[in-house]
Amino acid sequence: MAQDGKRIAFFVSNLSNVFHQAQADEAQRYAAEKYGAEVVVFDGQADSAVMTQNIDQVVAGGFDAATLHIWDAEAATPGVKDALDDGIVMTSFFSPITDTGIPTARSDEAGVSFEMGAQMATAWKEAHPDTPIVMVQLGWPNHTEVNSGRTAPFAAGVLSVDPGAENLGALDSSVGQEAAKQIIVDLLTQRPEVNLIYSESSSLTVGTMAGLSQLGRGKFDDGKPLTEIVASVDFDTVEFEQVYDPNSSLKISMGLPPIETAQGRIDLIMDVVNGDVAAATAPAEEFFYKAYTISYWTMPQDEAKTWLAAQFGE
Amino acid sequence: MTDQSQSPVLSVEALTKDYPGVRAVDDVSFSIESSTVHCLVGENGAGKSTLIKMLTGALQPTSGRMKVRGSAYEPGNPHDAREGGIATLFQELHVVDELTVLENLTLGMERSRFGFLVKSDLDDRVVQTLAAIEPSIDPSARVSSLSVAQKQIIEIARAASSGASVIIMDEPTAALSEREVARLFGVIRRLRETDVTVVYISHKLDEIFELGDAVTVLRDGKHIVTKPLSDVAGRSELIEMMIGRNVFQDYTPRTAVTNEAVLIARGLTNKLLKDVSFEINRGEIVGFYGLVGAGKTEIARALFGADKVSGSILFKGQKVGNSPKEAIAAGIALVPEERRTQGLFTSLTIRENIPVMNLKRLSNRGVFRSSVELEAADEYVGKLNIATSSIDKYAEKLSGGNQQKIVLAKCLFADADLLLLDEPTRGVDVGAKAEIYDIIRSMADEGNSVAVFSSELEEVLGICDRIFLLFDGSLETEVINGPDVDAAHILNVVTGGRGGAVQ
Amino acid sequence: MMSQSSTLAQPPATRGVRVAHFLRNYYIYFVLVAVVALLSVANLDKFDLFERGNFLNEKSIINILRVSAPLLTLAGAFTLLMVSGYIDLSVGSTMSLSAVIYALLAINGVPFLAAFAITMVAGAGLGAFNGFLVVRLKITPVIATLITLSLFKGMALLLVQDGVSAIKSGGGQKMPGWFNSYGREGTLLNLPMAFWVAVAVTLVLVIAQNRTLLGKYAAATGGNPTAAKLSGINTGKIVILLYVIVGVSAALAGIARSSFMSLGDPLSGDGMELTAILVVLLGGTAFSGGEGRVLRSFVGALIIMALTVGMLTVVPAYYQTLVLGAVLLAAAASNHLISRKETAS
Amino acid sequence: MSDSTKIGRTLLHTRRRMSDESFITLLVASVAVGLFLFASILVPNFFQLQNMLNLVTNNWAVISLGVGVTFLLVSGNFDLSVGGIVALSGVLAVWFSQSAGGGSALSTGLGFPYWLAVIGALGGALAIGALNALFVVRFRIPSIIVTLGTMMLARGFAQVITQGSQRNTNLPDVFGMLGNLTVFGASVKLPVVLMVILLVIAVFIEKKTVFGRLTYWIGANAVAARLSGIDKDRHVTYLYLFSSAIAGIVGILLASEFKSGYSNRGTLMEFDALVIALLGGVAIAGGFGSVVGMFFGALILAVVTSAATGLVLSPDWQYILKAIAVFVAILTQTWALARRNR
Ligand SMILES: Nc1ncnc2c1ncn2[C@@H]1O[C@H](COP(=O)(O)OP(=O)(O)OP(=O)(O)O)[C@@H](O)[C@H]1O
Numbered sequence A: 001m002a003q004d005g006k007r008i009a010f011f012v013s014n015l016s017n018v019f020h021q022a023q024a025d026e027a028q029r030y031a032a033e034k035y036g037a038e039v040v041v042f043d044g045q046a047d048s049a050v051m052t053q054n055i056d057q058v059v060a061g062g063f064d065a066a067t068l069h070i071w072d073a074e075a076a077t078p079g080v081k082d083a084l085d086d087g088i089v090m091t092s093f094f095s096p097i098t099d100t101g102i103p104t105a106r107s108d109e110a111g112v113s114f115e116m117g118a119q120m121a122t123a124w125k126e127a128h129p130d131t132p133i134v135m136v137q138l139g140w141p142n143h144t145e146v147n148s149g150r151t152a153p154f155a156a157g158v159l160s161v162d163p164g165a166e167n168l169g170a171l172d173s174s175v176g177q178e179a180a181k182q183i184i185v186d187l188l189t190q191r192p193e194v195n196l197i198y199s200e201s202s203s204l205t206v207g208t209m210a211g212l213s214q215l216g217r218g219k220f221d222d223g224k225p226l227t228e229i230v231a232s233v234d235f236d237t238v239e240f241e242q243v244y245d246p247n248s249s250l251k252i253s254m255g256l257p258p259i260e261t262a263q264g265r266i267d268l269i270m271d272v273v274n275g276d277v278a279a280a281t282a283p284a285e286e287f288f289y290k291a292y293t294i295s296y297w298t299m300p301q302d303e304a305k306t307w308l309a310a311q312f313g314e
Numbered sequence B: 001m002t003d004q005s006q007s008p009v010l011s012v013e014a015l016t017k018d019y020p021g022v023r024a025v026d027d028v029s030f031s032i033e034s035s036t037v038h039c040l041v042g043e044n045g046a047g048k049s050t051l052i053k054m055l056t057g058a059l060q061p062t063s064g065r066m067k068v069r070g071s072a073y074e075p076g077n078p079h080d081a082r083e084g085g086i087a088t089l090f091q092e093l094h095v096v097d098e099l100t101v102l103e104n105l106t107l108g109m110e111r112s113r114f115g116f117l118v119k120s121d122l123d124d125r126v127v128q129t130l131a132a133i134e135p136s137i138d139p140s141a142r143v144s145s146l147s148v149a150q151k152q153i154i155e156i157a158r159a160a161s162s163g164a165s166v167i168i169m170d171e172p173t174a175a176l177s178e179r180e181v182a183r184l185f186g187v188i189r190r191l192r193e194t195d196v197t198v199v200y201i202s203h204k205l206d207e208i209f210e211l212g213d214a215v216t217v218l219r220d221g222k223h224i225v226t227k228p229l230s231d232v233a234g235r236s237e238l239i240e241m242m243i244g245r246n247v248f249q250d251y252t253p254r255t256a257v258t259n260e261a262v263l264i265a266r267g268l269t270n271k272l273l274k275d276v277s278f279e280i281n282r283g284e285i286v287g288f289y290g291l292v293g294a295g296k297t298e299i300a301r302a303l304f305g306a307d308k309v310s311g312s313i314l315f316k317g318q319k320v321g322n323s324p325k326e327a328i329a330a331g332i333a334l335v336p337e338e339r340r341t342q343g344l345f346t347s348l349t350i351r352e353n354i355p356v357m358n359l360k361r362l363s364n365r366g367v368f369r370s371s372v373e374l375e376a377a378d379e380y381v382g383k384l385n386i387a388t389s390s391i392d393k394y395a396e397k398l399s400g401g402n403q404q405k406i407v408l409a410k411c412l413f414a415d416a417d418l419l420l421l422d423e424p425t426r427g428v429d430v431g432a433k434a435e436i437y438d439i440i441r442s443m444a445d446e447g448n449s450v451a452v453f454s455s456e457l458e459e460v461l462g463i464c465d466r467i468f469l470l471f472d473g474s475l476e477t478e479v480i481n482g483p484d485v486d487a488a489h490i491l492n493v494v495t496g497g498r499g500g501a502v503q
Numbered sequence C: 001m002m003s004q005s006s007t008l009a010q011p012p013a014t015r016g017v018r019v020a021h022f023l024r025n026y027y028i029y030f031v032l033v034a035v036v037a038l039l040s041v042a043n044l045d046k047f048d049l050f051e052r053g054n055f056l057n058e059k060s061i062i063n064i065l066r067v068s069a070p071l072l073t074l075a076g077a078f079t080l081l082m083v084s085g086y087i088d089l090s091v092g093s094t095m096s097l098s099a100v101i102y103a104l105l106a107i108n109g110v111p112f113l114a115a116f117a118i119t120m121v122a123g124a125g126l127g128a129f130n131g132f133l134v135v136r137l138k139i140t141p142v143i144a145t146l147i148t149l150s151l152f153k154g155m156a157l158l159l160v161q162d163g164v165s166a167i168k169s170g171g172g173q174k175m176p177g178w179f180n181s182y183g184r185e186g187t188l189l190n191l192p193m194a195f196w197v198a199v200a201v202t203l204v205l206v207i208a209q210n211r212t213l214l215g216k217y218a219a220a221t222g223g224n225p226t227a228a229k230l231s232g233i234n235t236g237k238i239v240i241l242l243y244v245i246v247g248v249s250a251a252l253a254g255i256a257r258s259s260f261m262s263l264g265d266p267l268s269g270d271g272m273e274l275t276a277i278l279v280v281l282l283g284g285t286a287f288s289g290g291e292g293r294v295l296r297s298f299v300g301a302l303i304i305m306a307l308t309v310g311m312l313t314v315v316p317a318y319y320q321t322l323v324l325g326a327v328l329l330a331a332a333a334s335n336h337l338i339s340r341k342e343t344a345s
Numbered sequence D: 001m002s003d004s005t006k007i008g009r010t011l012l013h014t015r016r017r018m019s020d021e022s023f024i025t026l027l028v029a030s031v032a033v034g035l036f037l038f039a040s041i042l043v044p045n046f047f048q049l050q051n052m053l054n055l056v057t058n059n060w061a062v063i064s065l066g067v068g069v070t071f072l073l074v075s076g077n078f079d080l081s082v083g084g085i086v087a088l089s090g091v092l093a094v095w096f097s098q099s100a101g102g103g104s105a106l107s108t109g110l111g112f113p114y115w116l117a118v119i120g121a122l123g124g125a126l127a128i129g130a131l132n133a134l135f136v137v138r139f140r141i142p143s144i145i146v147t148l149g150t151m152m153l154a155r156g157f158a159q160v161i162t163q164g165s166q167r168n169t170n171l172p173d174v175f176g177m178l179g180n181l182t183v184f185g186a187s188v189k190l191p192v193v194l195m196v197i198l199l200v201i202a203v204f205i206e207k208k209t210v211f212g213r214l215t216y217w218i219g220a221n222a223v224a225a226r227l228s229g230i231d232k233d234r235h236v237t238y239l240y241l242f243s244s245a246i247a248g249i250v251g252i253l254l255a256s257e258f259k260s261g262y263s264n265r266g267t268l269m270e271f272d273a274l275v276i277a278l279l280g281g282v283a284i285a286g287g288f289g290s291v292v293g294m295f296f297g298a299l300i301l302a303v304v305t306s307a308a309t310g311l312v313l314s315p316d317w318q319y320i321l322k323a324i325a326v327f328v329a330i331l332t333q334t335w336a337l338a339r340r341n342r
């Protein structure tokens, strides 16, 4: 049932992120193929102000529908209301825009983060029962969503296994992979006792692993942790090699499925268009998309490979 | 004389200023009577500029006192001095290129209400003063479009119309033509009639005698004498007081001059120049003389390849005129007109300034030979008698005349066969002038050639063997220097009276 | 020109020079028209320029003007400062810190006008601090304001509690309803207050530049600081005053941004210094000081915003940087060609 | 420094014991050492050899860029394009190396052999440098405008090639070689060694060659330099090509180290390079400054960053600390120089 000529605004918070990049690609392909719709990607450029102004451009640009990805719900509310008044179909991804009641698609990051923390703590305690756990997170310490979806639940997961674990806290690596590497090198020189590292995005993980290798760390001994265990987010082909390499300390990653997510976001819009989902309800309807725990310990390599092929198309 | 003139309008007592390593002004005391033109003379580096910078609040004295009309005077900045009725024309040009002529003339003196500019009689007054000195300058023109001389005139007009009771002028005529100088003197005399006191600094002693009521002589930062000019016997006495010897000299025909042309210029033409052709011979000192804007600088820059002209320039049979680099390689060096902006690297030391025009001698396959640099600096500081405590002194910290010597040293180090000197002694004192002339002569005697581009007749008549006379961009005629050279004829030609009279 | 025979007489301007002069003064407006035209036709298959979905429809224009408010507020003061030969790289951080302060005041129940006034005073204080570093401590402007860029940003982050990205509703506190209106709600011509404040600020600064001592002294200070000083102008005071004006403008920009977003984001001004420089240079301001027009920078800001926002729906976002860079270079090159024409003759 | 007697001839005129430049360099170095010692007191485990090494190895990229930027600043020109070039050359190296038949647009490259990819990437970097030179030298547009524009242009191209993201798949194994080659045990990688070599060469050029001196002359007074027969245009062109070549190599090495061409790599690196040069005493007006000063300027910032990381400080305090450190360093400089030349 092709809906000819619909123009859909597809928001991503930051196009320089591989997951969002893949999502955007798939959305364009999928919407055109399945619904004959045109998807225009709006890059939030990791900047709240840009995300907000983009919403107004949806109205001005004469779009028929939008799936938002914005960090500050409050900032988005007036724009979304304007759009609804104009009869534009609005849906949200990631953060619910509470006051407007539009349906939200989100993934359960917090659950995965918790599970990763717990698995890592267990693995470490098994290998080194006498070495106390010292953990650290690399990412965006002041970012509300990252904090609630990744940093905090991860720490909680670790503490659920070992209440005595020490948490150094989150370090700002927002500048990128070089910064992540620098931070790891500096931190582990001065605090060699750190042994659980959560690097909150795949691009940071590249830096984290480079820093570890420069310090002569980052290794497992045939599946046994030596100096530390590393967790990541945005599992991709590059991480695949390391997670399933029994001699690397990157052992676990949050798999965010770009294809599944993109299709879900487009489908949700079309469901609203077709009246299968209400345009706005109070409280807003939420649709959860699964985030996956891709783990050396709990997901067989073949399964991960299949997952990767399904989600990244190769 | 009025009652007011009984007490001095301005006096200094035991005034001293130290720079690191130099006492620029040393325990100087004298006073200046009201409604007079008081001249300040002294060699380069004697401390004249430093003294007036203290008077105008641009510098703070190390010790000593200043008084205005008998009461203590301690200006913290030029604004205080302005308020105290003292306006200054500094040695260096200080105009804002981005503003218009009128805006420059009123700068710092505007009338305003709540910060808003309001029209006032000031605007008319400054325009009138400007017109009295040089009527051809359009008050609404942007200053960036003006020539150096025109900018200087604007500064003079500004000081003259500031309404101050004391106006200090540090070498105001350095860049002016005789006609403009004459007009300026008219303005100064009129100011004196309206009870304004003028402190006048110049190296041109004729001006001192023509204009001054009293003179103060400084030497090495020390006060030598203050007395009415009527009590000074003449140039030689003044010069003696300045430097303790008499250096005034006449042209003596030279033997090293040959007939072998090293440089042949044919049909040089551009915006300003009109079909200029001439030759310069080996061993010869030629002069280019004309009023401001007559084209001297243009010719010098054209020969050096700094500006493009049509026509041909052959130097020792080789075509030149495309770039300064080419000219220097061929053996031509230029001392440019404005030393601070065109000649010197003020933020570098004396040592680093000198070798720039001869990189071959300075280096061995691109690698620097610091011994060459040191020796050169040492040699030229000695040879040109540059007054400095160290060869590592920043060029910025030298007096005007000593800076000029550094620029000359650069060219001498270049080992050039032809030296182009554009106003080589502008702002240079008589003693240093004589030294520079000696250097020019010995250069020529060694078989090199020198071209002097000057707006001082005394200068070209003093050293040049042959003089080209310029008017409005064209080379009118040439005169051979000698005991019976006709100065009146020369002045006639360069002021537009057309040449042609056979020498 | 009064006396033809004088050697000092200036040559009369030729026609080519006059055309060049005209172009130089107005080229920025042509650029604006060109950009708008390009975006309008680039967009679409249909030719009705004013229809919804096209660049030139009312909503789109209002939207662009609305989001432009912070930049428009800032451009004029930034220009005057650059005219005086100085620069403020901390404007982004000043903006962020002001936004956070304003949001903090609002969320804690301070009424609109009081919060507004306090934030402006804070902006003035931050600007004065920059002026103090530059004028009194004689630190090179680039370094001084890089220091405060870092300092103000740190302070803004410090004011926001750890683990949260901005001052916003939540945790029992709620932003008052008026907070969002200033930057968003349509007033005259359906444009928000924030936009009209930007226009007012620009008007004031245009007048300041053309009619007051401040404008003239800023040009003199930038054109030839020594000459300005020796003319008795207290250049230090002028420069400090200009920094204060920039600080206040940045605070107003911060207020506009935080109102529009309905939150006090400590990173919301990030990169603003670059955009401001881009805008001001596009408007023909000389980096070395002395030259520049407030109004042209205002237009420059409109161009940049029209491009960044307007391009969104035409090409993928990742073309943006490339296009902006190309526009800057093209503007610089054409400006150069014009002024060469102007001085030639 | 070099005594007059050492050159085998007695000078008639005295010399200053130390130039302002050496004085400033010494001062910056002392501030860096002072800060390091101070941090050693505050931060546990800070005072150790490995940590000192980290200060240099962590910052090889910025210090390398700082060399080109310093030379240009001394000549009176800005180069803000280096960060963009780092991104562009890295992205180009990856794009050229990626094998031709990938699954998606971003995993499909041109399939060049690695050496050719490197040359191509370097060519891209030099093209930006040439563009800088063209606009600055030919069109006489202020360098800050030009390089701001080319910075955006370079990064813009990188973003277009990576569609705003990165390319990191379908790369041959050799791609990761250069950036990860270790020398002298595990902790020193090839890029760091290259940086050291670059520094040595740069200091030699600066102090001992005519090329170095030309840079100072041009920066001190461009008009006088021209009238002294210096081909300023050519020299500045060389400097821009030199700086962009360094940035290009840095970009290629970083891409190799992380095996990715990331369009946002090197963001704000141009500012870091500028800041360390200025911190190191380079005058923004040109004609004054040194590469060694820039190096110590970089160390000052490195000490602060490293200490802040060791203390796991939140970003707010990191920014504030950095501001204070730069403030102290700069104030010490201006104050000491003023006293010296009083
Ligand atoms: N800023 C400075 N720092 C150090 N020394 C200085 C500085 N300015 C001037 N001097 C020194 O002070 C002395 C007096 O210089 P001043 O400029 O007053 O001489 P002057 O009489 O005006 O000479 P001229 O006729 O050449 O202009 C000179 O020895 C000069 O080198």
Ligand SMILES: Nc1ncnc2c1ncn2[C@@H]1O[C@H](COP(=O)(O)OP(=O)(O)OP(=O)(O)O)[C@@H](O)[C@H]1O
Residues within 6 Å of the ligand: B145, B146, B147, B148, B149, B175, B272, B290, B291, B292, B293, B294, B295, B296, B297, B298, B299, B337, B455, C006, C007, C008, C009, C010, C011
């Ligand atoms: N009538 C004029 N109007 C504006 N600028 C002029 C005029 N005449 C000359 N100039 C400028 O003044 C500068 C100096 O001219 P130039 O070569 O022509 O004169 P000069 O004989 O060397 O006089 P000066 O004593 O000023 O050096 C040149 O750059 C020229 O462009």
Ligand SMILES: [Mg+2]
Residues within 6 Å of the ligand: B048, B049, B050, B091, B170, B399, B400
């Ligand atoms: Mg003097």
Ligand SMILES: [Mg+2]
Residues within 6 Å of the ligand: B296, B297, B298, B337, B422, B423
């Ligand atoms: Mg001349």
